Amino acid sequence: MDSSEDILGPDYKARILTLQPDAEGDVVATLVSRNAPTGTGRAVLYVHGFVDYFFQTHLADEWINAGYNFYALDLRKYGRSLRSHQTPNYVESLQSYDEELNEAARIIREEDGHDVMVVMGHSTGGLVTSLWAHRRRFDGIVDALVLNSPWFDLNKPFFQRTVGTVVVDRLATYQPRRQVGVLGEQYGRSLHATTGGKWDFNLSWKPLEGFPVLAGWLRAIRRGHAELARGLDIRCPVLVCASTASAAVTAPLETITSSDIVLNVRHITERSTQLGRLITLARIDGGIHDLALSAEPARSRFFDEVFRWAGAYVPESAVSPRN
Numbered sequence: 001m002d003s004s005e006d007i008l009g010p011d012y013k014a015r016i017l018t019l020q021p022d023a024e025g026d027v028v029a030t031l032v033s034r035n036a037p038t039g040t041g042r043a044v045l046y047v048h049g050f051v052d053y054f055f056q057t058h059l060a061d062e063w064i065n066a067g068y069n070f071y072a073l074d075l076r077k078y079g080r081s082l083r084s085h086q087t088p089n090y091v092e093s094l095q096s097y098d099e100e101l102n103e104a105a106r107i108i109r110e111e112d113g114h115d116v117m118v119v120m121g122h123s124t125g126g127l128v129t130s131l132w133a134h135r136r137r138f139d140g141i142v143d144a145l146v147l148n149s150p151w152f153d154l155n156k157p158f159f160q161r162t163v164g165t166v167v168v169d170r171l172a173t174y175q176p177r178r179q180v181g182v183l184g185e186q187y188g189r190s191l192h193a194t195t196g197g198k199w200d201f202n203l204s205w206k207p208l209e210g211f212p213v214l215a216g217w218l219r220a221i222r223r224g225h226a227e228l229a230r231g232l233d234i235r236c237p238v239l240v241c242a243s244t245a246s247a248a249v250t251a252p253l254e255t256i257t258s259s260d261i262v263l264n265v266r267h268i269t270e271r272s273t274q275l276g277r278l279i280t281l282a283r284i285d286g287g288i289h290d291l292a293l294s295a296e297p298a299r300s301r302f303f304d305e306v307f308r309w310a311g312a313y314v315p316e317s318a319v320s321p322r323n
Helices: 055-065 094-111 124-135 158-174 184-193 214-229 265-274 296-313
Strands: 004-006 010-022 025-034 042-047 069-074 118-121 144-148 180-182 239-242 279-284
Touching: 004 144, 004 214, 010 094, 025 094, 025 239, 042 055, 042 094, 042 124, 094 124, 094 265, 118 124, 124 144, 124 214, 124 239, 144 296, 158 214, 180 184, 180 214, 214 265, 239 265, 265 279, 279 296
Parallel strands: 042 069, 042 118, 118 144, 144 239, 239 279
Antiparallel strands: 004 010, 010 025, 025 069
16 A cells, blocks of 8 residues: 655655545545564554544654554544545544554554554544454454543533433434534643643644534444443453543643543543453553653653553564565
8 A cells, every 4th residue: 555754754654544435525544654673563553532643753652662563543534634524523433433443454464464463542542442442352453452541431420421411312313513512722732832731733633622522423422432331342451541630620730730631530440340351450640631641750650551561461473564
């Protein structure tokens, strides 16, 4: 498959994956890749969260240094894959993402010749990859699953998580594009270099204020949450990582920059038991929502936990890749 230099520079390649059109027209996903200096049969596939895309080159560095070839998937209507005719980040079923996940896995295993594949999902990507790994559990596709602050429940009061979910489900039947919420800009502002954060990213693809939360999309998320709550049967080892604390967006800056202000970490820890048969939970003191973007020393603690776990649970490769 043809690839070109990615926006991140000559070390990264980008491949456009042409997908089935939807009601808005043509649809694509983008598979970004970077190879380790020496041949390896092990690869990791990273999947981002909502209002996000892959830009965390230091995350790729960590996996490369650990002996993995690195891949990242910008899902349909996100980041590199967003087209002008599309509603940003919008789907009406999380199972829609199976198409690009299946194709990315095929490329990694069949075209590029890896015999070991780890999947890493952040936030919404953690929910999406968990459900996908469950659906593909008998196929030997995913050798290990690493979840970075996965979105396993709505961070809202009980009434909104129950009655509110029923209302959204019905509304989405008739008005799927109806706006039902906003994210707010506190988290984005805490990250971006122009607003006091440490990181640089494309504000057209990851705007500080986020994208509108639409009824059809939120219904898809809540149905995914419900499926998880009923219990999954992921057969590969799973590592779930979360901060030790959540905080409100109105908290003092020092709390915002050392806590998860997007999700309730209690939901993550409680729902983790519903994933499958072999689950490891790592709590990162001082971690934020995207643990890979945490301030030090929390960021290093996160990577230490990931690769200590990988050393114990990810199988060695038997082959060298063909690429």
